[in-house]
Amino acid sequence: xxxxxxxxxxxxxxxxxxxxxxxxxxxxxxxxTEASVGAGIATLLMLTAVTLTGRSEDSERHKPMWALVVxxxxxGLLIYGTLDMPYFGFAEAPVHQHVAPRYIYDxxxxxxxxxxxxxxxxxxxxxxxxxxxxxxxxxxxxxxALLRVERRPGIDxxxxxxxxxxxxxRHLILRIVTxxxxxxxxxxxxxxxxxxxxxxxxxxxxxxxxxAGIILYAMVFGLNTARYVVNRTxxxxxxxxxxxxxxxxxxxxxxxxxxxxxxxxxxxxxxxxQHLGILLIELGVGLTVAAVMVIIFFNFCGRRDLP
Amino acid sequence: MILGLYNYWxxxxxxxxxxxxxxxxxxxxxxxxxxxxxxxxxxxxxxxxAKVDDATAPILEEGISKYxxxxxxxxxxxxxVVGIATVALGLALAVRLNEAYGSIEEExxxxxxxxxx
Numbered sequence: 001x002x003x004x005x006x007x008x009x010x011x012x013x014x015x016x017x018x019x020x021x022x023x024x025x026x027x028x029x030x031x032x033t034e035a036s037v038g039a040g041i042a043t044l045l046m047l048t049a050v051t052l053t054g055r056s057e058d059s060e061r062h063k064p065m066w067a068l069v070v071x072x073x074x075x076g077l078l079i080y081g082t083l084d085m086p087y088f089g090f091a092e093a094p095v096h097q098h099v100a101p102r103y104i105y106d107x108x109x110x111x112x113x114x115x116x117x118x119x120x121x122x123x124x125x126x127x128x129x130x131x132x133x134x135x136x137x138x139x140x141x142x143x144x145a146l147l148r149v150e151r152r153p154g155i156d157x158x159x160x161x162x163x164x165x166x167x168x169x170r171h172l173i174l175r176i177v178t179x180x181x182x183x184x185x186x187x188x189x190x191x192x193x194x195x196x197x198x199x200x201x202x203x204x205x206x207x208x209x210x211x212a213g214i215i216l217y218a219m220v221f222g223l224n225t226a227r228y229v230v231n232r233t234x235x236x237x238x239x240x241x242x243x244x245x246x247x248x249x250x251x252x253x254x255x256x257x258x259x260x261x262x263x264x265x266x267x268x269x270x271x272x273x274q275h276l277g278i279l280l281i282e283l284g285v286g287l288t289v290a291a292v293m294v295i296i297f298f299n300f301c302g303r304r305d306l307p
Numbered sequence: 308m309i310l311g312l313y314n315y316w317x318x319x320x321x322x323x324x325x326x327x328x329x330x331x332x333x334x335x336x337x338x339x340x341x342x343x344x345x346x347x348x349x350x351x352x353x354x355x356x357a358k359v360d361d362a363t364a365p366i367l368e369e370g371i372s373k374y375x376x377x378x379x380x381x382x383x384x385x386x387x388v389v390g391i392a393t394v395a396l397g398l399a400l401a402v403r404l405n406e407a408y409g410s411i412e413e414e415x416x417x418x419x420x421x422x423x424x
Binding site for chain 1: 323343347366381387390
């Protein structure tokens with residue numbers, strides 16, 4: 001396909017389909033994330049990038065025969081490699097013998113949370129998740145460094161006015177429906193954030209949904225209106241505050257005599273401490289993810305509106 | 308039964324598609340799309356490993372004793388969000404390249420570089 005617009009739409013559909021694969025394979029948390037990221041934000045970001053770079057592909061493919069040979073050789077070797085793998089759904093496979101039984105049988109006593117994915121994410125492998133959050137933060141800062149535009153105030157005002165009039169004459173239904181839906185989207189994001197301990201959900205998904213709400217607002221009401229509502233400096237500091245909150249919980253648990261990110265010491269009983277720690281670090285994750293997604297989107301769009 | 312391995316073959320085919328797009332196409336946006344297909348193939352690989360027959364999602368509930376393995380779910384959940392952040396970084400680089408060279412085609416960028424030398 002030469003038209004990048006169609007390519008990106010297909011990618012979005014692929015994201016949604018893979019989310020349904022994940023549901024079929026019992027990974028509800030992952031499906032939730034993939035549906036909001038793969039089918040939502042990723043499609044949107046690629047579309048914005050394409051409006052900046054042009055939507056048609058014009059080069060010839062280089063040496064497709066050689067590429068096919070390389071690809072089929074790799075694929076053949078990989079399939080040969082799978083012949084020794086355990087069968088799909090086999091309960092005695094080595095991967096289910098190592099640490100997974102402890103997570104499944106002991107996590108209720110140790111953390112008191114029914115959602116095992118959340119307790120592994122936030123408690124057992126909290127250090128790992130801290131690293132992931134730092135990577136997300138760094139990627140957000142990278143986009144900021146690459147795409148940031150210093151704006152001149154005069155042009156800002158003129159553009160804000162023109163977009164304002166444009167939006168008030170057109171897209172009436174879109175605007176009203178967006179206004180009605182927005183509180184529910186943000187409320188749902190908060191529900192996902194704080195219900196993540198008990199059902200599917202958590203900081204990563206909630207952050208993405210919250211950001212999607214703000215991005216929807218920016219798309220319908222114009223970037224400048226959205227910037228007026230969501231202060232840029234505030235969002236930037238929020239992304240750092242999320243990481244600091246996460247690291248801070250670790251430092252506090254160290255000062256109270258435990259290991260880094262060992263929440264047992266945060267409250268009177270280990271289970272209450274785990275609850276508090278998991279709640280706080282999920283909040284940190286949610287803040288960082290939401291802020292970084294908003295930063296990324298605003299900076300892509302800011303480039304496009306460049307006079 | 309060798310057909311019990313079909314989940315890995317689906318993953319390998321998806322990976323081959325993504326890999327082909329990355330090496331055969333010159334358009335940078337398409338390369339990023341290819342990379343994200345490759346990435347999703349890896350996600351499906353991990354999640355299919357975690358699947359246990361007749362088990363349910365790993366949320367503890369009275370009266371259920373078989374759960375699928377939660378560890379790959381955790382790894383992939385975070386990897387998806389990290390993946391979108393890195394894809395955004397790649398797109399940002401493509402946008403900057405387009406501003407500098409007026410094109411996101413690999414060959415045209417290469418030609419302009421060669422002329423300058």
